[in-house]
Amino acid sequence: MAQLDTRQKLEILADAAKYDASCSSSGTTKRKSAGGKGIGSTEGMGICHAYAPDGRCISLLKILLTNSCIFDCHYCINRKSSNVRRARFTAQEVVQLTLAFYKRNYIEGLFLSSGIIRSSNYTMEQIVEVARSLREDHDFRGYIHLKTIPDADPELVHQAGLYADRVSINVELPTTGGLKRLAPEKSETRIEGAMAGMKSAIIDTADARTRYRSAPRFAPAGQSTQMIVGADAATDGDIVTRASSLYGRFGLRRVYYSAFSPIPDASAVLPLQRPPLMREHRLYQSDWLMRFYGYQPREVVAAADPSTGMLPLDIDPKLAWALRFREHFPLDINRAPREMLLRVPGLGVKAVNAILRARRWRRLGLDDVARLTVSVAKVRPFIVAEGWRPVALADKLDLKPLVAPRREQLELFAA
Amino acid sequence: MRIVALTAPDDFDGWRDAARALVAARVPAGEVVWQVGDVPADLFGDEAVDLPPDAPAFAVSRRFVDLARSVVMHADPERFALLHAMLLRLIEQPGRIEDMADPLRRRLEDIAKAVRRDIHKMRAFLRFREASDEQGERFVAWFEPEHHIVRHNARFFVDRFNAMRWSILTPELSLHWDGDTLREGPGASRADAPEGDPTEAVWKTYYASIFNPARLKVGAMLKEMPRKYWKNMPETALVGELIAGARAREVAMIDTVKPATGGNSEAAWAALREEAMGCTRCPLHRPATQTVFGEGPVDAALMFVGEQPGDQEDLAGRPFVGPAGQVFDAALAEAGIDRAGVYVTNAVKHFKFEQRGKRRIHAKPGVGEIDACRWWVEQERLLVRPRLTVALGATAARSLTGRTVTIGKERGRPIALADGTQGWITVHPSFLLRITDAAQAEDERARFVEDLRNAHALLQD
Numbered sequence: 001m002a003q004l005d006t007r008q009k010l011e012i013l014a015d016a017a018k019y020d021a022s023c024s025s026s027g028t029t030k031r032k033s034a035g036g037k038g039i040g041s042t043e044g045m046g047i048c049h050a051y052a053p054d055g056r057c058i059s060l061l062k063i064l065l066t067n068s069c070i071f072d073c074h075y076c077i078n079r080k081s082s083n084v085r086r087a088r089f090t091a092q093e094v095v096q097l098t099l100a101f102y103k104r105n106y107i108e109g110l111f112l113s114s115g116i117i118r119s120s121n122y123t124m125e126q127i128v129e130v131a132r133s134l135r136e137d138h139d140f141r142g143y144i145h146l147k148t149i150p151d152a153d154p155e156l157v158h159q160a161g162l163y164a165d166r167v168s169i170n171v172e173l174p175t176t177g178g179l180k181r182l183a184p185e186k187s188e189t190r191i192e193g194a195m196a197g198m199k200s201a202i203i204d205t206a207d208a209r210t211r212y213r214s215a216p217r218f219a220p221a222g223q224s225t226q227m228i229v230g231a232d233a234a235t236d237g238d239i240v241t242r243a244s245s246l247y248g249r250f251g252l253r254r255v256y257y258s259a260f261s262p263i264p265d266a267s268a269v270l271p272l273q274r275p276p277l278m279r280e281h282r283l284y285q286s287d288w289l290m291r292f293y294g295y296q297p298r299e300v301v302a303a304a305d306p307s308t309g310m311l312p313l314d315i316d317p318k319l320a321w322a323l324r325f326r327e328h329f330p331l332d333i334n335r336a337p338r339e340m341l342l343r344v345p346g347l348g349v350k351a352v353n354a355i356l357r358a359r360r361w362r363r364l365g366l367d368d369v370a371r372l373t374v375s376v377a378k379v380r381p382f383i384v385a386e387g388w389r390p391v392a393l394a395d396k397l398d399l400k401p402l403v404a405p406r407r408e409q410l411e412l413f414a415a
Numbered sequence: 416m417r418i419v420a421l422t423a424p425d426d427f428d429g430w431r432d433a434a435r436a437l438v439a440a441r442v443p444a445g446e447v448v449w450q451v452g453d454v455p456a457d458l459f460g461d462e463a464v465d466l467p468p469d470a471p472a473f474a475v476s477r478r479f480v481d482l483a484r485s486v487v488m489h490a491d492p493e494r495f496a497l498l499h500a501m502l503l504r505l506i507e508q509p510g511r512i513e514d515m516a517d518p519l520r521r522r523l524e525d526i527a528k529a530v531r532r533d534i535h536k537m538r539a540f541l542r543f544r545e546a547s548d549e550q551g552e553r554f555v556a557w558f559e560p561e562h563h564i565v566r567h568n569a570r571f572f573v574d575r576f577n578a579m580r581w582s583i584l585t586p587e588l589s590l591h592w593d594g595d596t597l598r599e600g601p602g603a604s605r606a607d608a609p610e611g612d613p614t615e616a617v618w619k620t621y622y623a624s625i626f627n628p629a630r631l632k633v634g635a636m637l638k639e640m641p642r643k644y645w646k647n648m649p650e651t652a653l654v655g656e657l658i659a660g661a662r663a664r665e666v667a668m669i670d671t672v673k674p675a676t677g678g679n680s681e682a683a684w685a686a687l688r689e690e691a692m693g694c695t696r697c698p699l700h701r702p703a704t705q706t707v708f709g710e711g712p713v714d715a716a717l718m719f720v721g722e723q724p725g726d727q728e729d730l731a732g733r734p735f736v737g738p739a740g741q742v743f744d745a746a747l748a749e750a751g752i753d754r755a756g757v758y759v760t761n762a763v764k765h766f767k768f769e770q771r772g773k774r775r776i777h778a779k780p781g782v783g784e785i786d787a788c789r790w791w792v793e794q795e796r797l798l799v800r801p802r803l804t805v806a807l808g809a810t811a812a813r814s815l816t817g818r819t820v821t822i823g824k825e826r827g828r829p830i831a832l833a834d835g836t837q838g839w840i841t842v843h844p845s846f847l848l849r850i851t852d853a854a855q856a857e858d859e860r861a862r863f864v865e866d867l868r869n870a871h872a873l874l875q876d
Binding site for chain 1: 513514621
């Protein structure tokens with residue numbers, strides 16, 4: 001094979017990395033480059049430096065060290081039996097690329113992952129070497145996210161956590177059966193064991209830092225994971241339950257969902273299967289309901305269709321919940337407690353906080369609510385305000401056509 | 416009219432000092448003309464403001480000060496007067512700073528939000544180009560902000576690019592950092608910035624490669640990266656061709672990986688069947704004995720989809736082995752089709768029944784159950800890839816097409832399925848068992864065989 005230059009390698013290894021949904025650069029400690037000999041800073045809140053036409057944020061240089069792999073996971077484009085072009089970066093090439101991009105303000109930092117070559121330990125050593133060189137040789141203070149390998153030596157994984165802001169291990173599939181079928185060389189026990197080890201390291205070092213200021217930081221932006229949606233038999237109910245158990249057991253910052261596009265071993269006449277993007281979107285919405293709106297996992301599951309276990313695709317899960325549990329509405333916007341206001345379809349966390357502050361001074365009418373929300377039409381059937389009571393709307397047996405988005409709009413989002 | 420002259424468009428301190436005096440003198444907001452630099456804002460304003468030297472001190476909340484700092488940076492010429500009006504109101508009712516539903520408060524909040532967004536977008540979308548000189552590496556950026564935010568953002572860039580020498584040029588103001596001190600200069604033009612940077616080609620390669628053409632969402636991109644920022648971002652030159660070529664790249668993506676799964680379908684089918692054995696996607700798994708998965712060669716050109724396993728299938732764990740299965744086998748033989756060469760499965764993989772005494776009576780699966788189980792049928796069809804799929808009865812037709820089908824209307828002719836292959840709809844063999852009139856039963860049976868024969872003939876073309 002002819003020697004590839006950096007640009008050709010980048011083409012292959014960025015292409016191979018795009019199936020990882022995460023590009024977040026948030027949640028870490030504040031750092032500056034002042035007083036150092038290098039560059040880089042972090043703000044706590046991440047920055048998206050560009051957006052691709054797929055609507056995704058480009059915050060980090062997201063690449064694989066190599067897309068060669070000794071594993072043969074069926075859902076993965078880089079599996080051993082796939083015939084994609086292979087390439088491999090040296091650690092120094094990644095370091096130079098990261099710095100060149102960072103200096104031009106293209107990125108917040110690096111998200112490095114890799115196919116497994118030779119052995120898990122060898123691969124992990126290479127990943128850690130990139131992070132070490134950036135931090136130690138170049139005093140780089142930007143964001144680093146490292147994907148760690150569950151089977152690697154715990155000492156190597158620990159080093160990764162010392163250099164990185166965030167570490168992650170993908171659980172890959174929501175069900176054990178799915179993992180067994182699609183990633184036969186991976187094991188749920190090993191993946192979860194590694195996540196548990198990571199959690200205790202994060203807690204231990206955070207604890208040490210409260211007592212010794214000089215104690216080293218360990219992955220200050222925590223750990224995250226990703227699972228593929230639509231490749232195994234898991235229902236939305238199964239996925240929501242699994243995600244909440246992962247959040248709880250391993251102290252995860254985020255669970256990412258990646259809509260799976262089946263890549264059939266088929267003739268060219270077989271049309272392509274588009275990834276189930278709307279399903280992925282609904283799962284993210286339910287994730288937000290649990291993280292910011294105080295919904296219990298079983299409540300999100302209750303918003304799903306009881307016979308299929310699937311969340312509706314045409315309306316969001318919050319609206320689905322409200323339509324299913326109509327007895328809670330309408331809520332008096334001037335009296336209802338915060339946790340109930342958060343359940344009103346169309347009211348976000350910011351709007352609810354603004355309502356709570358404003359109503360300390362006066363009673364709020366519908367026009368006040370309109371100034372605090374994007375669409376008062378969506379909120380109206382579910383609230384009582386000064387001079388407003390939705391009698392006609394709330395009594396209608398079928399409220400859904402009044403509040404659900406129109407079909408044409410849905411198609412637009414689904415495209 | 417009174418005139419207040421501020422030194423710069425983002426002169427917060429100047430505004431604060433003047434506002435303090437104006438509020439102390441209870442001057443209404445409408446009587447003040449705010450002027451930036453030497454530019455007269457209003458020809459009729461002619462009275463210089465008279466500031467009382469010892470204005471009584473008053474306190475406003477931290478929230479208002481923060482709000483005012485942001486609002487002052489906005490381009491709207493009314494901003495100073497709006498803040499003044501808000502301040503007068505807060506003197507009377509300090510708590511009203513919390514009332515976001517108040518129209519004036521809301522307007523100021525929207526102004527502050529636009530400023531915060533502009534600040535953030537400058538940090539995100541500014542691009543440096545290398546302009547190294549005899550002293551070494553140096554970087555220069557050209558940026559056109561919407562509001563007066565450049566001075567505010569200086570700290571961010573100093574903190575981030577501390578060990579680097581750089582300049583940020585904007586139409587109103589330029590910033591220069593030499594690694595040690597920050598210097599302000601006058602406004603510049605695009606021509607003062609370097610024309611290009613070889614690294615931009617590498618960056619564009621990254622931008623094109625990280626984009627997933629299977630997930631095109633142009634609206635989401637435009638919402639966060641509006642066109643007004645594009646002219647100073649090198650990668651946006653690619654957007655048009657990336658969108659236009661998305662479909663072709665999607666096809667290529669799938670072509671690249673296509674041959675790789677080959678030869679593996681037997682193993683994949685066995686793994687799929689094993690996973691299906693533990694299926695709990697709908698409540699039918701509870702009373703049923705076992706999952707009854709499809710069977711037949713995984714490279715079959717013809718697939719039959721029935722309704723659901725019956726009493727005997729549920730116990731045997733194989734599809735079409737009971738009475739309906741015998742009718743089916745006989746009809747296949749008469750139509751000249753070898754059952755060993757076709758793949759046979761069911762739309763619903765668990766037996767649904769009502770217990771009556773000792774007998775388990777077949778119950779029709781509901782739409783929810785059909786849709787829950789559809790996932791398995793789709794996986795089977797993805798693996799087997801039959802050229803023709805025959806739906807036996809309404810349940811199978813629903814599973815295959817996703818809609819409710821009237822058998823009488825659509826039977827006996829090829830229909831196009833969503834994946835581009837052909838489908839065929841006919842009755843379920845159990846329908847033949849339920850006909851009591853012997854002559855009619857024979858007629859229907861012959862029609863069923865005819866359907867199978869015609870379907871099979873499609874494959875010979």
